[in-house]
Amino acid sequence: MNKPPTLFISFISSVTPKLIRYTSILSPSIQTKNVAVLGASGGIGQPLSLLLKLSPLINNLSLYDIQHTKGVGVDLSHIETQVKVKAYVGKEQLSDALKDMDLVLIPAGVPRKPGMTRDDLFITNATIVANLVSACAKNCSQAILAIITNPINSTVPIATEIMKAYNVYNEKKIIGVTTLDVIRAATFVAEAKGLDSLRVFVPVIGGHSGNTIIPLLSQISPPVSFSQQELDSLTSRIQNAGTEVVEAKAGTGSATLSMAHAGARFSFSILDALNGKTGIIDCGYVASQETEFKYFATPLLLGRNGVETSIGVGKLSEYETKLIEKAKPELNANIQKGIDFAKQYLTKSR
Numbered sequence: 001m002n003k004p005p006t007l008f009i010s011f012i013s014s015v016t017p018k019l020i021r022y023t024s025i026l027s028p029s030i031q032t033k034n035v036a037v038l039g040a041s042g043g044i045g046q047p048l049s050l051l052l053k054l055s056p057l058i059n060n061l062s063l064y065d066i067q068h069t070k071g072v073g074v075d076l077s078h079i080e081t082q083v084k085v086k087a088y089v090g091k092e093q094l095s096d097a098l099k100d101m102d103l104v105l106i107p108a109g110v111p112r113k114p115g116m117t118r119d120d121l122f123i124t125n126a127t128i129v130a131n132l133v134s135a136c137a138k139n140c141s142q143a144i145l146a147i148i149t150n151p152i153n154s155t156v157p158i159a160t161e162i163m164k165a166y167n168v169y170n171e172k173k174i175i176g177v178t179t180l181d182v183i184r185a186a187t188f189v190a191e192a193k194g195l196d197s198l199r200v201f202v203p204v205i206g207g208h209s210g211n212t213i214i215p216l217l218s219q220i221s222p223p224v225s226f227s228q229q230e231l232d233s234l235t236s237r238i239q240n241a242g243t244e245v246v247e248a249k250a251g252t253g254s255a256t257l258s259m260a261h262a263g264a265r266f267s268f269s270i271l272d273a274l275n276g277k278t279g280i281i282d283c284g285y286v287a288s289q290e291t292e293f294k295y296f297a298t299p300l301l302l303g304r305n306g307v308e309t310s311i312g313v314g315k316l317s318e319y320e321t322k323l324i325e326k327a328k329p330e331l332n333a334n335i336q337k338g339i340d341f342a343k344q345y346l347t348k349s350r
Ligand SMILES: NC(=O)c1ccc[n+]([C@@H]2O[C@H](COP(=O)([O-])OP(=O)(O)OC[C@H]3O[C@@H](n4cnc5c(N)ncnc54)[C@H](O)[C@@H]3O)[C@@H](O)[C@H]2O)c1
Pocket: 038, 039, 040, 041, 042, 043, 044, 045, 064, 065, 066, 067, 107, 108, 109, 110, 111, 112, 121, 125, 128, 131, 132, 147, 148, 149, 150, 151, 152, 177, 178, 179, 180, 181, 208, 253, 254, 255, 256, 259
């Protein structure tokens, strides 16, 4: 049999394995969408933009940063796919970068260095996210906002408060991207158990920092059982995987390539769902109705309008219930810090 001339990348986005294609061949049924990357010249922004440039789901790709987007844009524009790339640089071009966008990915901001927590980034990144989301409220209020900038536990509440203040808040459309936790969990579990990582799905709930990252190893698909020692070591590795990368990079940044893949994978789930594909499930950190937390990551059912519904946390083991208890103080404090910051920011900026 002849092999198709395109590169196939398979991954799990739900319990059913699914194939995602990076290709220049367009299916007539696909309605291509407009996607912006804010922070497009960065360690995540550049490879993420590359992966998006290869997607048949995208029409226009808008690259925005405070520096270097021109070069990134020209470079990407030479790739022979149908995606039209436009580069924007500096605050005065931000509005144009956002016009008519369906999906806005935000990886703008500083990354960790060894010894830092994600919360240490708040002082710089909170204002960056608040400014960018304010511009989204004014220029593309209907777009889905996918927030990558850390600390996610706080930047998603900031984004929500800003959209509310502009009267354009839609809870279906603001999502903190936690896909990297899901990818890592599948990789580490598969390595430990000799499984095919592309066929393993581990739901990861909670937040996106240390103890607040809660892998549900009791709900893996297909089911896997663990000794207590395996549970402890896998949980700890998944919770500290970001730090593992930060330490290995020794002061030059945090996860960029795996995050670009995670961001692209999440984008394709969203774009598939916007196109009317049903049954698309991916984890994300969102405003929460069904948990005791104001924001919480769970598996989400995605649809034409963004998040259709949270799938919830399912039946938790005693071990996982304890992990949630342990996460509570940090997650609640992070959330409140974001809400308080947004209130002050809005008072100052109006
Ligand atoms: N959600 C996750 O799982 C996850 C994973 C990895 C990294 N991150 C976070 O993503 C963020 C970016 O990481 P990185 O490695 O790409 O950093 P980086 O420093 O390599 O890139 C950040 C980019 O943001 C740009 N930028 C700064 N201020 C801006 C503004 N006001 N408007 C537009 N662009 C602006 C910079 O010019 C730079 O190009 C960090 O906060 C990091 O902690 C999140």
